Amino acid sequence: MAFDKLELRDIEVWDGNFAAAQAMRQVQIDVVAAYPITPSTPIVEGYAKFLADGYIEGEFVMVESEHAAMSGCIGASAAGGRVATATSSQGFALMVETLYQASGMRLPIVLNVVNRALAAPLNVNGDHSDMYLGRDSGWIQFDAYNAQEAYDLNFIAFKVAEDHSVRLPAMVHQDGFLTSHTAQGVKTITDDAAYNFVGEFKPMNDMLDLDHPVTHGVQAEEDWHFEHKARQHRDLMLNVVPRIHEAFDAFEKLTGRKYNMVEQYNMDDAEIAVVCMGSSVETACEVAQELRDQGIKVGVVGIRVIRPFPFKEVIDALKDLKAIGALDRSSPNGAPGMLFNEIAGALFNTDTKAALSGYVYGLGGRDLTKEHLRDLFKELKVNADAGKVTTQLQQFIGVRGPKLAFL
Amino acid sequence: MAEQGWDEFEIGAMLRSFNGEAKDVALTLQEDRDYSSNNSFTASVADWRIEKPVFNKDYCIDCQFCWVYCPDISIISRDKKMIGIDMDHCKGCGICVEVCPTNPKSLLMYSEQTDEEQALAAWPSKDEGEK
Numbered sequence: 001m002a003f004d005k006l007e008l009r010d011i012e013v014w015d016g017n018f019a020a021a022q023a024m025r026q027v028q029i030d031v032v033a034a035y036p037i038t039p040s041t042p043i044v045e046g047y048a049k050f051l052a053d054g055y056i057e058g059e060f061v062m063v064e065s066e067h068a069a070m071s072g073c074i075g076a077s078a079a080g081g082r083v084a085t086a087t088s089s090q091g092f093a094l095m096v097e098t099l100y101q102a103s104g105m106r107l108p109i110v111l112n113v114v115n116r117a118l119a120a121p122l123n124v125n126g127d128h129s130d131m132y133l134g135r136d137s138g139w140i141q142f143d144a145y146n147a148q149e150a151y152d153l154n155f156i157a158f159k160v161a162e163d164h165s166v167r168l169p170a171m172v173h174q175d176g177f178l179t180s181h182t183a184q185g186v187k188t189i190t191d192d193a194a195y196n197f198v199g200e201f202k203p204m205n206d207m208l209d210l211d212h213p214v215t216h217g218v219q220a221e222e223d224w225h226f227e228h229k230a231r232q233h234r235d236l237m238l239n240v241v242p243r244i245h246e247a248f249d250a251f252e253k254l255t256g257r258k259y260n261m262v263e264q265y266n267m268d269d270a271e272i273a274v275v276c277m278g279s280s281v282e283t284a285c286e287v288a289q290e291l292r293d294q295g296i297k298v299g300v301v302g303i304r305v306i307r308p309f310p311f312k313e314v315i316d317a318l319k320d321l322k323a324i325g326a327l328d329r330s331s332p333n334g335a336p337g338m339l340f341n342e343i344a345g346a347l348f349n350t351d352t353k354a355a356l357s358g359y360v361y362g363l364g365g366r367d368l369t370k371e372h373l374r375d376l377f378k379e380l381k382v383n384a385d386a387g388k389v390t391t392q393l394q395q396f397i398g399v400r401g402p403k404l405a406f407l
Numbered sequence: 408m409a410e411q412g413w414d415e416f417e418i419g420a421m422l423r424s425f426n427g428e429a430k431d432v433a434l435t436l437q438e439d440r441d442y443s444s445n446n447s448f449t450a451s452v453a454d455w456r457i458e459k460p461v462f463n464k465d466y467c468i469d470c471q472f473c474w475v476y477c478p479d480i481s482i483i484s485r486d487k488k489m490i491g492i493d494m495d496h497c498k499g500c501g502i503c504v505e506v507c508p509t510n511p512k513s514l515l516m517y518s519e520q521t522d523e524e525q526a527l528a529a530w531p532s533k534d535e536g537e538k
Contacts, residue, residue, distance in 0.1 A: 106419035
């Protein structure tokens with residue numbers, strides 16, 4: 001091969017960004033079109049340095065905006081290459097139009113999204129507003145809670161997205177700064193093992209197949225649009241989940257690290273639990289363990305795959321609880337939070353007696369402290385004992401000023 | 408094709424130009440190519456033309472300028488001889504008329520409804536210019 005390999009130690013000290021860049025190097029992407037934005041900048045910087053130093057055989061395309069970055073990725077993917085990029089926040093928002101193009105055109109692009117708040121007011125810190133903005137775009141969405149998972153989930157994302165029964169783009173999310181800029185020990189995979197796990201890119205209907213000319217990105221009005229969208233949704237609902245399970249299993253065989261659609265911590269005999277995503281999961285796990293030590297049966301549920309939403313797994317994890325707190329790190333702006341809604345929708349037709357309440361927290365990088373979580377679990381315990389939600393259904397936590405609660 | 412269900416087409420907003428493999432397409436005349444039903448070669452895409460070019464072969468010198476410049480590949484030329492216009496694909500942009508170098512021009516724009524025989528009968532004569 002025309003590029004050099006890197007000898008990695010078994011455990012390297014990487015932050016989430018560098019872990020993602022290393023994964024992008026190891027899968028040997030053909031084209032990265034990127035417009036760097038805080039806090040995801042070091043991902044494409046790191047990738048570009050690997051390319052400049054001869055560790056990658058590919059093309060790095062500098063563009064004039066995130067809209068152009070994803071457009072370039074779409075063109076390269078339709079041409080028949082392995083394609084990825086990274087973005088955050090405002091850049092993600094500018095990409096949104098093209099995100100729908102990528103999924104509708106069934107192009108298996110991998111997008112590392114380092115989650116960050118959306119302006120106004122302008123803010124570079126981590127919350128889940130951009131992640132939530134992407135949830136109807138037809139992409140598969142994986143959520144990493146730490147740098148290790150940001151590394152691992154990249155390989156899984158490529159493997160699932162590029163499968164010919166899937167052919168849908170995938171996002172790998174990690175929390176801005178809390179994960180992206182926090183150096184941790186990351187267990188590595190060798191270059192050969194990592195590449196072999198994902199496998200050689202197998203093109204499908206590629207424009208560079210000159211013997212089978214194709215037109216990508218066609219127009220379809222009321223006579224065809226619905227069939228295309230229905231097919232896409234159907235494949236997300238039915239084809240993706242088995243491929244994710246296969247990829248999780250294969251990854252566990254390779255590394256010993258086990259991933260699940262819904263991650264459960266201390267849930268075996270739990271009576272109350274919080275459901276959250278990102279780095280908050282690890283904080284919640286620490287607090288839950290403290291409370292366990294005091295004899296309170298609490299657990300934590302982390303959503304690993306946001307789209308396709310793990311409806312059945314959420315029911316299995318939550319239906320026998322007495323009280324559930326859904327933690328949304330994005331302002332729903334006029335509705336209950338996304339997690340509250342999805343969980344309520346999943347549990348509504350079951351015979352669960354769980355009391356479900358929603359919390360909005362951590363906007364613009366505001367810390368979710370262990371003290372917040374202790375209070376929250378206490379409140380959920382009251383709900384569990386009362387057999388109903390004793391507060392309003394939606395509460396803001398960690399915000400200054402008079403208490404905000406709704407519904 | 409119009410009645411196909413969601414499970415009866417290939418995924419992606421993607422259409423094939425030809426049925427099966429397309430070998431030596433560049434060396435195959437359009438009428439001999441195995442275009443798929445999705446290819447616009449088999450459909451009229453000239454609905455919005457309001458002016459049409461009329462070709463007068465009495466003045467044509469077969470320079471091929473119109474063939475080269477036509478953005479819709481609608482000038483039909485065989486063995487370097489201009490033989491007509493593909494009115495199923497011509498959008499009436501008038502570029503062929505602009506680039507035609509003969510005097511008088513061998514291509515002129517007329518309204519879509521103009522009778523071609525009448526247009527040819529009333530073709531302008533050579534412009535002598537100012538002396």
